[in-house]
Amino acid sequence: MFEMESKTYVVKSNREIAEGIVSLKLAPEDGEQIAYTPGQFMLLTLPSETKRAYSIASSPGSEHLEFAIKLVDGEFTSRVPGLKEGDRLIVEGPLGPFIYETCEEYVLIAGGIGITPMISILRDRDGKSECQKAILFYSARRKEGLAFFDELRELDLRNENIRTVFTLSREEPPGWEHETGHLDGEMLKKHLSSPEKKRYFVCGPARMVDAFRKLLLEDLNVPQENCTFEGWNV
Ligand SMILES: Cc1cc2nc3c(=O)[nH]c(=O)nc-3n(C[C@H](O)[C@H](O)[C@H](O)COP(=O)(O)OP(=O)(O)OC[C@H]3O[C@@H](n4cnc5c(N)ncnc54)[C@H](O)[C@@H]3O)c2cc1C
Known part of the structure; x- marks a missing residue:
């Protein structure tokens, strides 16, 4: 520290x-x-x-x-x-307590500008070959609102242990090869095996973070100690 x-x-x-x-x-x-x-x-x-x-x-x-x-x-x-x-x-x-530990499989969930701590974490993992695996779920209303989109795709392409899932809730631009719709439990289950066993970091608008708190702790029974939440009023 x-x-x-x-x-x-x-x-x-x-x-x-x-x-x-x-x-x-x-x-x-x-x-x-x-x-x-x-x-x-x-x-x-x-x-x-x-x-x-x-x-x-x-x-x-x-x-x-x-x-x-x-x-x-x-x-x-x-x-x-x-x-x-x-x-x-x-x-x-x-x-801030939003500190990630090394060497486990973790899931990063970012809504809008909540991408900021996640890009720091993924940039830090870039090129490191430890056993750690990361999957990022990143949602925005429109493609133009996805900050660091190209960099995140490149991080995914060049790192075997980094995966990215992008979703747009308000549009589907021509040629869009990623998800559309809200980031929710169904989308997590579609991309994760045994979601209850992962380590989660969730960051974004307070309302979205509250919804994930309920989803992870109550619906998916993820232990509290495996979840870190940070909600902002933006
Ligand atoms: C731990 C932590 C980390 C954060 N990290 C980030 C980050 O990485 N990036 C980021 O962008 N933010 C981040 N924030 C939010 C940031 O701290 C500010 O709250 C945010 O930038 C708004 O500040 P402000 O002074 O412009 O708004 P304030 O003047 O404080 O207004 C508060 C809110 O009122 C609303 N508001 C105010 N004026 C208007 C207006 N004229 N029109 C419409 N709405 C209005 C806005 O929704 C605004 O969010 C973080 C917050 C916390 C607690």
Whole structure:
């Protein structure tokens, strides 16, 4: 477990990576990254002093600290598009119990912007040959809303132990070779053998996370200790 730190970071890039979602890449002003574990989050403070929690999308060892932020026109996110290279933010962390263990078969369930801790975990697994297997279920309303779509497909293609299942709830674009419809128990059962025996990480809008809490704990009888849930009001 890493100690919580507070440091000034500088904006390196700020660009839209999916519909209404930007990737913000930051570098520490003093050159020393804050250490973290995939799945954790940081508190970001803007020059206006607005502070919010954001999961880390990058993985340890990457050059920049990356966040993927859904623009909802709130106090923090309305200021994000205006951040330019060289602007300074305060980063505090790492925080959060959303830490994954190694060497087991795990299921990552992401709704919308809930992909951020999952991409950190999968980037960290890329190229590692341990016994660990991961399957990601990732849902969005439309294809344009799937952040990191191409990167996730490539992670799946080049890693025997990583599988991705994408689903769109509001459209089926021409040539779409993945799932459509809501991410639910039926979809889990279609892609998983013995779903009650897996280790689950679920992240996304609070309402979706609550539905999965009921599904996994009550309907599929997954033990509580095999489930980690993180729901955000976005
Ligand atoms: C542990 C943790 C990790 C998180 N990780 C991420 C992440 O990786 N990416 C991410 O995008 N978010 C993440 N969040 C959510 C994030 O912390 C903010 O809550 C979110 O970005 C909204 O902040 P805001 O200041 O813009 O909205 P606020 O001003 O705080 O408003 C709160 C909510 O009100 C609504 N709202 C406010 N203003 C408007 C408006 N004008 N029009 C419509 N709706 C409005 C929005 O739905 C908004 O979510 C995380 C939250 C937690 C607790």
